[in-house]
Amino acid sequence: MLFFNHNREPTISLTQRNINWVFYAKCLKYLVYLFLVISFLNLLSAISFSKLIPMLLLSLLAWFTYKLEHWVKNRFQLRDLLLYFLRSNSLFKEEKIGDKWVITSSAIMSWKQSDNKLIIVAIKQGDSYSKKLESLDVELSALLDLPLETKIIRPSIVEYHFFTVRPTRLQTSKLNEQPTNPISIDLGYGVVYNPVECPHILIAGGTGSGKSILISYLLLEFLKRKSELYIADPKNSDLGSLSHYLGQDRVATSLNNIARIVRLTVEEMNRRYEYMRENFRYGSNFTDHGFNMTWLIFDEMGAFQASGTDKKSKETINEVMDGIKQIILLGRQSGIFILVSAQQVNADTLNTDLRDNLGLRITLGANSSEGYRMVFGTATPPAKQPIEVKGAGYLYMQGSGKESAEYWESPYLNPKEFDFIAELQKHTKISSEEISDGREYSLLFLCVKVEVSC
Numbered sequence: 001m002l003f004f005n006h007n008r009e010p011t012i013s014l015t016q017r018n019i020n021w022v023f024y025a026k027c028l029k030y031l032v033y034l035f036l037v038i039s040f041l042n043l044l045s046a047i048s049f050s051k052l053i054p055m056l057l058l059s060l061l062a063w064f065t066y067k068l069e070h071w072v073k074n075r076f077q078l079r080d081l082l083l084y085f086l087r088s089n090s091l092f093k094e095e096k097i098g099d100k101w102v103i104t105s106s107a108i109m110s111w112k113q114s115d116n117k118l119i120i121v122a123i124k125q126g127d128s129y130s131k132k133l134e135s136l137d138v139e140l141s142a143l144l145d146l147p148l149e150t151k152i153i154r155p156s157i158v159e160y161h162f163f164t165v166r167p168t169r170l171q172t173s174k175l176n177e178q179p180t181n182p183i184s185i186d187l188g189y190g191v192v193y194n195p196v197e198c199p200h201i202l203i204a205g206g207t208g209s210g211k212s213i214l215i216s217y218l219l220l221e222f223l224k225r226k227s228e229l230y231i232a233d234p235k236n237s238d239l240g241s242l243s244h245y246l247g248q249d250r251v252a253t254s255l256n257n258i259a260r261i262v263r264l265t266v267e268e269m270n271r272r273y274e275y276m277r278e279n280f281r282y283g284s285n286f287t288d289h290g291f292n293m294t295w296l297i298f299d300e301m302g303a304f305q306a307s308g309t310d311k312k313s314k315e316t317i318n319e320v321m322d323g324i325k326q327i328i329l330l331g332r333q334s335g336i337f338i339l340v341s342a343q344q345v346n347a348d349t350l351n352t353d354l355r356d357n358l359g360l361r362i363t364l365g366a367n368s369s370e371g372y373r374m375v376f377g378t379a380t381p382p383a384k385q386p387i388e389v390k391g392a393g394y395l396y397m398q399g400s401g402k403e404s405a406e407y408w409e410s411p412y413l414n415p416k417e418f419d420f421i422a423e424l425q426k427h428t429k430i431s432s433e434e435i436s437d438g439r440e441y442s443l444l445f446l447c448v449k450v451e452v453s454c
């Protein structure tokens with residue numbers, strides 16, 4: 001086993017000789033304490049200078065053994081906890097040899113520790129423990145009294161990641177005016193989102209869970225990266241009113257207008273592909289051809305689908321859903337992305353095939369098991385931690401190597417410090433004259449793109 005050790009960290013099993021150093025350190029401490037008490041009583045019987053010196057030395061030794069016990073406890077705490085864990089979860093086998101019970105086989109575990117993380121590694125050896133080692137989430141969380149951050153199952157090991165120090169939530173005061181990366185977006189709580197690697201976003205959450213605040217944050221981050229924006233807001237709520245800042249042709253609230261902007265986005269995607277085909281470069285994407293990202297933000301998709309009451313509107317909805325499907329399946333390379341938000345995701349809102357192509361999936365607020373399953377599918381977190389703060393939930397990013405969605409807190413936008421409209425105005429190219437005529441602005445945008453593709 002030593003030669004095939006999967007990492008340089010210590011490995012433990014119940015078949016090894018595990019010396020109980022904590023017990024020995026404790027015994028040593030109590031022995032010294034005993035001598036100290038005896039020498040103290042001896043001193044009381046007849047106080048003399050010659051008796052004082054050994055007592056002082058013993059006091060020093062008592063202090064040393066006390067410290068030693070603490071050091072040994074810290075040094076072997078995890079090892080001892082994991083040994084206890086193997087024993088109490090029956091991850092070993094024992095046989096009676098003669099009149100003694102002897103442990104003949106045991107699962108093997110290891111651990112890695114960094115400043116803010118503890119990773120427990122269960123080593124699979126192709127024996128009867130291998131399957132069980134993949135599902136220790138609840139037991140390990142309880143043992144360490146820490147919520148499981150993520151679990152990574154590899155062919156020969158399973159890693160259980162725990163935060164010993166919680167990652168911090170992004171705060172309003174820490175938001176950068178200019179992006180530190182032209183594509184990637186810092187989502188706080190240790191998560192950096194790259195749309196090229198992980199295209200499209202799904203945000204699900206009940207009313208008041210923080211969807212609008214998160215969308216506002218993302219919208220600003222898209223603008224900081226010079227993205228073109230289209231907004232579909234079938235409920236005509238806050239996002240709908242952004243037409244004054246982004247241009248009326250960019251923001252749609254009615255069924256026909258939504259169909260129009262989805263059509264525009266698909267046309268833009270096709271134009272880009274045409275241009276990229278004519279200027280073919282192997283392995284290139286939109287950034288190599290000088291395009292910025294284009295984001296279609298589709299708020300409350302469920303409400304939109306429910307708005308189809310007659311044959312005509314149902315046809316329009318089908319057309320929109322077809323456009324969305326094209327964007328989801330084909331958009332990445334040309335830099336056309338979609339952000340979908342919904343109070344509840346079900347098979348009618350978004351079928352599972354399409355859902356699986358949304359790279360970043362977030363649920364905000366508490367959700368039902370079915371709700372989590374509809375958003376995360378096989379990446380549904382096995383054990384959920386309570387959602388106690390506004391804007392918190394679960395996040396899953398495809399390709400991150402994580403087995404399941406993990407707890408996450410969205411950037412905290414303190415209403416006292418954060419003025420969304422003022423921030424928006426800093427990053428919109430539209431001038432005050434153009435605000436009164438958004439159409440002019442949009443046509444200008446389209447002309448530029450036509451020029452590029454010619």
Ligand SMILES: Nc1ncnc2c1ncn2[C@@H]1O[C@H](COP(=O)(O)OP(=O)(O)OP(=O)(O)O)[C@@H](O)[C@H]1O
Nearest residue numbers: 206207208209210211212213390391410411412413
């Ligand atoms: N990230 C956050 N930072 C600061 N406050 C937040 C955050 N998320 C949520 N909140 C608080 O929760 C309230 C509700 O959030 P928000 O309006 O985004 O919810 P919602 O999911 O969009 O609800 P609805 O679907 O009803 O519009 C906000 O007014 C704010 O007080």
